Amino acid sequence: MKKGEKLRLLRENKKLTREALGNEINYSPQMIYKIEVGEKEPSLKFLNTVIKYFEVPVSFFIxxxxxxxxxxxxxxxxxxxxxxxxxxxxxxxxxxxxxxxxxxxxxxxxxxxxxxxxxxxx
Structure with a gap:
């Protein structure tokens, strides 16, 4: 499972839209979309923010x-x-x-x- 798919899984599990998640973690919904569909690789800073927000271990993404x-x-x-x-x-x-x-x-x-x-x- 790719990082973007894992992000979408976490987001949907919390019943968040891309816009709502973006507001929570200070990233645009467009950026979240591009990561989820694999158009863009998430930066380490982005992954760190997501890991903290969803309270998942680093190993979830790597x-x-x-x-x-x-x-x-x-x-x-x-x-x-x-x-x-x-x-x-x-x-x-x-x-x-x-x-x-x-x-x-x-x-x-x-x-x-x-x-x-x-x-x-x-």
Whole structure:
């Protein structure tokens, strides 16, 4: 997920228009639009302002681990990825169903905490 898409996600979650967000963080709605649609890369100053306003960790915008996880979850059902893949391996060992269920439970709990942290109700 690109930075602009993440910005739009945060903004829409708070039910803010681009104009309302712009007024809150002192940036024009046009600037916010250009960032959201990928026409412009956000500056570090802009990202810092957004991070403080939405109270999200810096990693929300820069951590590729979250990006990969979001993409996998969107493209496939998490249960199909983990539970129904009988030959899922970790460090050369095929994981048992119990181990795969533990992993799924851990991921679900981690995502719940993450979404709660960024105020997204999933």
């Amino acid at each position: 951590d590729e681990v979250f990006d990969e996880l979001f993409n996998d979850i969107r493209s496939k059902d998490l249960e199909d990825i983990i539970i129904n893949k009988a030959d899922l391996e970790y460090r050369g060992k095929i994981l048992s169903r119990e181990e795969r269920e533990f992993i799924l439970d851990s991921i679900n709990k981690s995502l719940e905490l993450y979404y709660k942290h960024i105020n997204i109700n999933k």
